[in-house]
Amino acid sequence: MERRKFLQQGTLAGISALALGGIAGKSQAATAGERAAKEKPFSLNYAPHDGMFKNSAGADFLDQIKYAYDQGFRSIEDNGMMHRPVAEQEKIGSLLAKLGMTMGVFVVDTGNNWKTSLASGKQEFTDAFVKTCQESVDVAKRCNAKWATVVPGFFDRSLPMGIQSANVVAALRKGAAIFEPHNLVMVLEPLSDTPDLFLRTSEQTYEICKAVNSPSCKILYDIYHMQRNTGNLIPVIDMCWDEIAYIQIGDNPGRREPGTGEINYRNIFRHLRKKGYQGILGMEHGIAGQGKEGEAALIKAYREADQ
Incomplete structure (x- = not known):
């Protein structure tokens, strides 16, 4: 007018x-x-997860994926993918393919990840692991995944460490044999949640991967967990580099976005760019803020750390 x-x-x-x-x-x-x-896409390939943008995009994970794409993210990850209905797995895979996005890790969930299992050498746990790896191949095909997280469970403190390690290696070799023909990679994740976990450091995981000796058995280097367990982040990344296939993020303390804790993520991201890392960096953490404002602040934090 x-x-x-x-x-x-x-x-x-x-x-x-x-x-x-x-x-x-x-x-x-x-x-x-x-x-x-x-x-504009980020310089590194960060991957948000279900619920990270629920206030901005709604509860539907497909809508959250579209929103993440609009913000410059080019990958997602979903630990619970195995428990989603088959039709939903296929829809997620189709949407990612349409947008040109990459599917990150989902967890090979045997139901035994948080108990004494593979380290014990007991056949029941090896059988459950093999069965779940076989099921994981079908899940990966539906959602176009290339990596799957494996947690060998807790220590068996009734056995010497060398025997436990041999038991874990034997089971992982069976899993690798299932994944290899499909060009899938199980990424072993050392964790800090409890000292009962068999895998605690990247150096130990490096040793296990070398023993398994398969392109389908590599390290998931979770920066949050490794800061809590060992620190010395960049030197350890360099030492374990040839076995690292996937990286996850979370600041410490708090396990939230970069800039909310003590980890210098700008330096780490710069180091990864110099090394030519082109893989995924999973955003396996919470959000410091609340609502849409908190989600916007998270995106801003990644933009600043990504510079």
């Missing part, structure tokens, strides 16, 4: 209209520029 009024008036009004048009043009250009900047 304002533009029509200006056009109906004389030369002075016409000049005003031109000026207004110029301002509007600048405003539109600025908006377009902001949109392009928002949608």
Whole structure:
């Protein structure tokens, strides 16, 4: 309406209209520029998970994936993918393919990950692991996954450490034999949740991977857990580099986005770029803020750390 009024008036009004048009043009250009900047992919391949953008995109994971893409993310991960209905797994895979996004890890969940299992050498646990690896192949095909997280369970403190390690290696070799023909990789994750876990450090996991000796058995280097267990992050990354296939993120303390704790993520991301890392960095952490504002702050934190 304002533009029509200006056009109906004389030369002075016409000049005003031109000026207004110029301002509007600048405003539109600025908006377009902001949109392009928002949608620009990050320099590294960060992967959010289900629920991370629920306030901004809604409860549907498919809508969250679309929203993540619009913010510049090019991957997702989903620990619980094995427990989703087959139809939902297929929908997620189709959407990722349509958007040109990559599926990150899901967990090979035997039901025995949080108890004494593979370290014991007991056949029942090895059988359950093999069965779940076979099921994981089908899950991976549906959602276009290339990596699956494996947790060997707790220590068996009735056995010497060398025997436990040999038991774990023997089971993992069986899993690797299942994954190899499909070009899938199980990534072993050392954790800090409890000292009862068999895998605690990347150096130990490196030794296990070398013993399994398979392209389908590598390390998941979770920066949050490794900061809690050992620190010395960048030197250990370098020492274990040829066995690291996947990386996850979380600041410490708190296990939230970069910039909320003590870890210098700018330096770590810079180091990974220098090393030519092109894999996924899973955002396996919570959010410091609340609601949409908290989710926007999380994205901003990644933009700043990614510079």
